[in-house]
Amino acid sequence: MTKHFFGDTTVLLGRSLRHITRSPDTIITTAIMPIAMMLMFVYVFGGAIRTGSDTSYVNYMLPGILLITVASGIAYTAYRLFMDMQGGIFERFQSMPTARSSVLWAHVLTSLVANLVSLVVVMLVALLMGFRSSAGVLAWLSVAGILILFTLALTWIAVIPGLSAKTMEGASAFSYPLIFLPFLSSAFVPTDTMPGPLRVFAEYQPVTSIVNAIRALFAEQPVNTDIWIALAWCVGILIVAYGFAMNTYRRKIS
Amino acid sequence: MTTQQAPAIQVHGLEKSYKDLRVLRGVDFTVARGSIFALLGSNGAGKTTAVKILSTLLKADAGTARVNGFDVATQAADVRECISLTGQFAAVDEILSGRENLVLVARLRHLRNPGKVADDLLARFSLTDAGARRVSTYSGGMRRRLDIAMSLIGDPPVIFLDEPTTGLDPQARIEVWQTVKDLAANGTTVLLTTQYLDEAEQLADRIAILHEGRIIVNGTLDELKQLLPPAKVEYVEKQPTLEDVFLTLVGTKA
Numbered sequence: 001m002t003k004h005f006f007g008d009t010t011v012l013l014g015r016s017l018r019h020i021t022r023s024p025d026t027i028i029t030t031a032i033m034p035i036a037m038m039l040m041f042v043y044v045f046g047g048a049i050r051t052g053s054d055t056s057y058v059n060y061m062l063p064g065i066l067l068i069t070v071a072s073g074i075a076y077t078a079y080r081l082f083m084d085m086q087g088g089i090f091e092r093f094q095s096m097p098t099a100r101s102s103v104l105w106a107h108v109l110t111s112l113v114a115n116l117v118s119l120v121v122v123m124l125v126a127l128l129m130g131f132r133s134s135a136g137v138l139a140w141l142s143v144a145g146i147l148i149l150f151t152l153a154l155t156w157i158a159v160i161p162g163l164s165a166k167t168m169e170g171a172s173a174f175s176y177p178l179i180f181l182p183f184l185s186s187a188f189v190p191t192d193t194m195p196g197p198l199r200v201f202a203e204y205q206p207v208t209s210i211v212n213a214i215r216a217l218f219a220e221q222p223v224n225t226d227i228w229i230a231l232a233w234c235v236g237i238l239i240v241a242y243g244f245a246m247n248t249y250r251r252k253i254s
Numbered sequence: 255m256t257t258q259q260a261p262a263i264q265v266h267g268l269e270k271s272y273k274d275l276r277v278l279r280g281v282d283f284t285v286a287r288g289s290i291f292a293l294l295g296s297n298g299a300g301k302t303t304a305v306k307i308l309s310t311l312l313k314a315d316a317g318t319a320r321v322n323g324f325d326v327a328t329q330a331a332d333v334r335e336c337i338s339l340t341g342q343f344a345a346v347d348e349i350l351s352g353r354e355n356l357v358l359v360a361r362l363r364h365l366r367n368p369g370k371v372a373d374d375l376l377a378r379f380s381l382t383d384a385g386a387r388r389v390s391t392y393s394g395g396m397r398r399r400l401d402i403a404m405s406l407i408g409d410p411p412v413i414f415l416d417e418p419t420t421g422l423d424p425q426a427r428i429e430v431w432q433t434v435k436d437l438a439a440n441g442t443t444v445l446l447t448t449q450y451l452d453e454a455e456q457l458a459d460r461i462a463i464l465h466e467g468r469i470i471v472n473g474t475l476d477e478l479k480q481l482l483p484p485a486k487v488e489y490v491e492k493q494p495t496l497e498d499v500f501l502t503l504v505g506t507k508a
């Protein structure tokens with residue numbers, strides 16, 4: 001059984017990636033919203049926002065935009081999984097001598113690939129809009145690592161509604177609060193202008209530390225404790241979501 | 255218990271409830287190797303539930319079921335090696351082409367020459383011309399033929415067909431019947447569920463009627479017919495059809 005795990009996962013990953021190349025609109029739709037937000041924030045609101053730092057506003061808000069990109073991208077992860085569950089092909093795979101968890105892992109890896117492509121698209125647009133970073137290879141790799149961890153964490157969250165939703169809307173609605181979360185963080189404005197309770201929330205929620213860490217890496221500033229808090233959040237969410245997702249999965253297949 | 259002599263399918267005291275709904279309340283039957291066994295039942299009788307338990311997709315609440323000598327609960331992986339399932343609703347990948355669907359299943363069954371397996375099956379099911387097209391463009395009958403073709407990959411010794419001809423035109427039904435007869439002639443054991451009594455009459459070596467959670471009759475067509483007076487004197491004398499037997503035993507409400 002498990003001896004086929006890697007082979008079967010590869011075959012199924014190939015299948016899902018083919019789905020994406022046949023409907024590239026999912027990548028475009030994923031990238032369009034964050035790009036539109038970026039345009040709006042930089043050209044409409046940006047001039048009025050005081051970030052208190054000397055970087056350009058594009059540089060300031062790109063980390064938050066990247067997180068929004070992932071948050072909207074994983075709606076498709078849930079959607080693809082939901083469609084497999086509905087269509088009966090999931091049951092077909094489960095009744096075959098295929099490594100059983102391969103179906104799930106293929107969706108998770110597909111989500112990772114699709115989101116990384118969207119992130120690259122958004123990043124390219126940001127470059128056109130004047131984003132600049134002199135960060136070295138190590139800093140870029142760290143940013144990539146954080147984004148990959150973040151994507152995996154949100155992907156495992158997405159697996160839960162993907163497996164258990166009753167309707168297509170239900171499968172993707174969970175992503176709206178996740179898309180909204182960066183607005184209540186340091187992603188677009190410094191948190192110290194926010195009123196009391198909101199400020200406390202903003203300062204301690206995961207997005208703020210992740211945004212601050214990525215921003216510092218891009219700006220070649222010393223990464224302080226933010227990066228460790230960011231990593232802890234990502235890994236923590238990843239582990240908890242994975243646990244719940246696997247639990248949901250086991251209930252589904254037994 | 256040796257795999258060689260054991261009947262292909264042995265079901266004993268099988269029970270399954272969904273919450274308060276007791277669907278299976280002690281189902282017993284045996285299917286001989288290389289025979290065609292038809293499970294008849296009205297809507298909601300529990301045919302699909304029984305098939306899902308036998309194909310390791312659902313766990314029974316009580317009772318045992320062995321397929322090819324392997325216990326479906328404790329030796330599920332072994333069972334999956336020797337079965338294939340054509341579910342009630344076509345389980346095909348709409349976004350892939352017909353050929354890609356077949357190649358996918360051949361890969362997941364770890365066969366050596368997936369491309370050739372796919373081409374042979376396309377030819378056998380008159381799908382060669384449509385092989386390169388996306389399945390989303392297929393007619394219902396083509397989709398069902400592809401679905402059945404996918405189930406034959408790897409020549410599993412036991413095949414479950416859950417209402418294989420529902421929604422097919424008469425010509426396509428006859429083609430599916432021929433396929434099923436060929437399978438049995440080559441030693442494959444076929445368990446099919448159906449609501450069409452003529453289908454059971456045409457195909458099955460043995461017929462069982464599932465009603466209110468139990469098998470209320472189980473026998474050959476001739477044995478079943480003897481449950482009614484051999485001939486009814488009406489204006490013309492006619493042999494009872496299986497339909498008469500079914501409706502008498504189940505008790506029509508209409």
Ligand SMILES: Nc1ncnc2c1ncn2[C@@H]1O[C@H](COP(=O)(O)OP(=O)(O)OP(=O)(O)O)[C@@H](O)[C@H]1O
Nearest residue numbers: 272275277295296297298299300301302303304342
């Ligand atoms: N997952 C489920 N949760 C709750 N009830 C279910 C579930 N699956 C099936 N049922 C119920 O169990 C009963 C038997 O369903 P099943 O699908 O096995 O019947 P069937 O004989 O295949 O019917 P049909 O001929 O309509 O396909 C039905 O009343 C159905 O509503």
Ligand SMILES: [Mg+2]
Nearest residue numbers: 301302303342
């Ligand atoms: Mg059914």
